[in-house]
Amino acid sequence: MPPTVVHTLAELPMGQRCILDHLELPEDIARRLMELGFLPGNEVIPARRAPGGGPRIFRVDGSEVALRHETAARVFIRRDPESDLVVLP
């Protein structure tokens, strides 16, 4: 599969591992996200989508956190150099 250029968490396909780069969000939301594990350098995987296309659940720092599309679109990522599609249980 040819690697596509992905910039934000919102564009990341399900099960694709990535490394978080930075957040471009208002301070209070950014802080809450960081407290939940969305820190630069941490690994993030989109794991599940709410039924009917609502927010997505991301696996990050040992827990699962739901974010809406527009929030995920402000979370910038870089590809994990050894990234592969992770098979989700």
Next chain:
Amino acid sequence: MSSCHGGAPRTNLLPNPAIPLPRAAHDHPIIVAIVGPPNSGKSTLFNRLTGLRQKVANFPGVTVEHRMGKAKLKDEQEVFLVDLPGVYSLHPRAEDEQVTHDVLKGERPDFPKPDAVILILDSTNLGRNLVLAAPILSLGMPTLILLNMADDLALRGGKVDVAALSAELNSPVALVSATKGTGIDRVQQFLLATAAKLSTVALPRVELPVLQDVPKCRQWAAKLGVRASYKAPSPPLWTRRLDTVFLHPIAGPVIFAAVVIAVFQSIFSWAQPAMEGLKQAVAASGHWMTSVLPDTPFRSLLIDGVWSGVGAVVVFLPQILLLFLFIGILEDSGYLARAALIADRTMAKFGLQGKSFIPLLSSYACAVPAVMATRVIENKRDRIATIMIAPLMTCSARLPVYTLLIAAFVPNIPILRGVLYLPAATMLSLYVLGFLAALFTARMLKSTILKSQRSSFVLEMPPYRWPTLRSLALRLIDRAKIFLTRAGTVILLVAISIWVLAHLPLQHGKTPPLEHSYAGMVGKGVEPAIKPLGFNWKIGIGLITSLAAREVIVGTLGTIYGIEGDEPSEGLQKAVRKDLSPAGAVALLIFFAFAMQCFSTIAIVKRETGGWKWPIFQFSYMLALAYSGSWIAYRLASHFLT
């Protein structure tokens, strides 16, 4: 259990049990604060330590709820525990965190500085949870660190060297399971030591981050994790399996709907025997008292006023407890977070977000805790919109009214091939009606006076857990206490006043017919206003008293008919049927669905929104909605129900 778990850390902190503890602590009570991130098991631990010796309160001036309770120690000593709001950090940003911060620093004039802290963390995600240890340990207070969910950690193959962590932090650390009670003796020891003023403070060996921002604290926590040989457990497989089902594109929403329907159906079928039993007990004891007591006005007050008034409301206790039981199960099991996720898309259409779903669901039980639960919503305008619509959701105080009217007017016939019975279906549609009115109101508010940018929705999905009997039982006892207190105060007072007003003024030294009593005059006074809705003056008396609280109308009608009924055994349902046409009953149901008849809610909205503006707006809006809604319903129903 991991083999490295053992060897009580820092035994020098423990009082020698052979030495009697000094009693010097009695000049001021010993207070220990329980702190931890959300979902770390704070409340479970608190409940385990305090049992029934606890009460919910709010910090004066702010609306952050906390629980205070007494823990009884072995030596008859008592330590006060305070369960502070769950926080991820001590950065004073949100109201909750500000309170936790100020209490721990001793900066609240109305609350004494705690003597020690119990920091409870989720051991299955220790890396992230330890982040909170940095600001807490920086406070320089004696701190016990509990690594909770030890059973889960062991089961999923995780490990941590407690002794090493304790040595690094220079504070006692223990692996516990708050639900099972394992390791709790360690907490008792800590509390004893604190009571004896033997707990000491020492700074952690791993230097605390100077600048306590999240990345720095997380790095510090990671370093600690390595030194304590923390091995993270394997992922929670069952949670993932369950999510595959509960969040399935098709099965998820179907299960969601099924859960809601099952809850309502069972409230009506399961609670029925208990309610019948209570009803008969109230009636039988009334008869018994009538036969024993001499025929005096006092007997009439006691039986017709108090007994039928309060009794009419008390019979609803089983139903209300059952509803709280279901909400408790949904909340404790972790399903509620999934429900919020499923609801987010729909809520977004109405200008709200998934987090509004949690307070809205609690308002099915009671709007008061629901309004307080809106604190999870960070966006101010979203929060006010949620507060505005919460009382439109069908709270448990409406249940007595709905049940009475439905039982009196709706025949018990099966519909949809016996899946539902008509009474349950009627009840369900009233719930739907309230819900739709709430969504409509939200949409309207959010596109006019509460317009804001689409807000964010950030929600952690907790692992699924079995709700414990203990925590559910404590909730129910709490609720039963509140309900019975209300029955014993507000409703009792109204029942007595109604009895008095219905017996005065005396005519030729005798009590007047109800119509000519003060109560009757008031009812007659409002009759012109409510006649277009199909209500007569007796219902009018009930409506006026129900301004205090919705269920009061049942007590009032109980009192009125208790006085009026020639046949004392005449049931309330039968009596209501005489006074209300079927169309009037429909209108009354609609009125109760929309009107804001609850002093407690008005008070809490005033406090939460910081003024009279919003509660006044809310009250007027809901009254207008109720009046016009029941007028339309009466017209339509008169047309069809004849």
